[in-house]
Amino acid sequence: MHVIRLHAFGPAENLRYETVPDPVPGPGEVRIAVAAAGVHLIDTVLRKGDPGPFPLPELPTVPGREVAGTVERVGADVATSLLGARVVAHLGAGPGGYAELAVTDAARLHEIPANLDAAQAVAMIGTGRTTMGIVQFTELRPGDIVVVTAAAGGIGTLLVQYAKNAGATVIGLAGGPAKVDQVRGNGADLAVDYLSPDWPDRVRAWIGARGVRVLFDSVGGAVARAGIDLLAPGGQHLVYGWSGKSNADGPVRLSAAELAERGITSETVVGPPMLARAGGDVRVLENLAMAEAAAGRLRPAIHRFPLAEAAAAHRALEARETTGKVVLEP
Numbered sequence: 146m147h148v149i150r151l152h153a154f155g156p157a158e159n160l161r162y163e164t165v166p167d168p169v170p171g172p173g174e175v176r177i178a179v180a181a182a183g184v185h186l187i188d189t190v191l192r193k194g195d196p197g198p199f200p201l202p203e204l205p206t207v208p209g210r211e212v213a214g215t216v217e218r219v220g221a222d223v224a225t226s227l228l229g230a231r232v233v234a235h236l237g238a239g240p241g242g243y244a245e246l247a248v249t250d251a252a253r254l255h256e257i258p259a260n261l262d263a264a265q266a267v268a269m270i271g272t273g274r275t276t277m278g279i280v281q282f283t284e285l286r287p288g289d290i291v292v293v294t295a296a297a298g299g300i301g302t303l304l305v306q307y308a309k310n311a312g313a314t315v316i317g318l319a320g321g322p323a324k325v326d327q328v329r330g331n332g333a334d335l336a337v338d339y340l341s342p343d344w345p346d347r348v349r350a351w352i353g354a355r356g357v358r359v360l361f362d363s364v365g366g367a368v369a370r371a372g373i374d375l376l377a378p379g380g381q382h383l384v385y386g387w388s389g390k391s392n393a394d395g396p397v398r399l400s401a402a403e404l405a406e407r408g409i410t411s412e413t414v415v416g417p418p419m420l421a422r423a424g425g426d427v428r429v430l431e432n433l434a435m436a437e438a439a440a441g442r443l444r445p446a447i448h449r450f451p452l453a454e455a456a457a458a459h460r461a462l463e464a465r466e467t468t469g470k471v472v473l474e475p
Contacts, residue, residue: 154194170220180263183211209242258439268445268470273434287312299470
């Protein structure tokens with residue numbers, strides 16, 4: 146089978162398109178003929194050899210933790226009725242997704258809803274489950290004003306839709322005219338280019354005397370700081386990532402004094418806090434994400450690359466040139 150393998154940590158060019166023996170599923174496992182594999186920003190961090198939420202893999206490694214396709218072989222103790230099923234799975238801490246074939250525990254599988262293709266299913270098992278984890282931390286009500294940073298990204302796209310479904314007024318921030326157009330087309334009530342220095346003034350003029358109740362923040366730095374300044378008393382700053390690499394562009398840390406004075410809250414919601422809210426079972430969030438997609442309430446945006454062009458996908462993701470969920474297709 147063809148895979149993308151990393152033999153040495155470093156630039157995207159270190160991702161090699163190679164041929165390796167087909168994997169064999171063990172007891173309780175299935176082998177999936179991969180139709181789509183998700184690319185995550187964490188993949189680029191691990192590729193460079195930087196510390197991240199996962200330990201660095203042993204080299205050589207096949208990156209990727211999200212796959213969708215068809216079950217074409219089962220191991221011992223797995224029902225043969227799964228053969229031919231359209232499935233999606235998050236592989237967990239073990240990589241292996243950038244491949245034509247992937248092996249995983251049968252317990253990780255979800256059936257792909259009929260209204261989703263493989264790439265959309267991959268988006269929901271990854272960014273979709275994270276989105277459902279984020280929204281656990283707030284209760285949106287009709288009339289709330291919500292700001293979504295990086296609203297053209299995979300999670301941002303879904304947050305805009307979720308907030309609109311809840312009856313909120315949604316302001317989506319994105320970098321550059323093309324991404325702003327995408328955010329507008331996704332249903333945001335106001336789409337703003339955060340690369341424009343006067344974007345906060347434009348938002349203030351648009352919302353008038355009302356304040357923002359929830360800021361969904363995955364950007365950090367000056368953009369997050371300006372968004373926090375738009376929060377009304379009782380507002381929430383929910384952090385689920387940050388784009389910058391320097392301290393100045395990292396996550397905004399608010400002092401207890403400022404939080405008390407403003408009457409707002411600020412918390413990082415990814416990782417253990419998100420899992421704790423889900424009762425320690427990440428599958429709860431995966432089930433919610435797949436259900437929302439099956440019902441047509443959440444529609445992921447997809448940025449597709451051929452599997453052989455994984456290096457190009459990594460470069461584009463790191464350069465913020467992608468929109469929606471980045472997916473590799475064999």
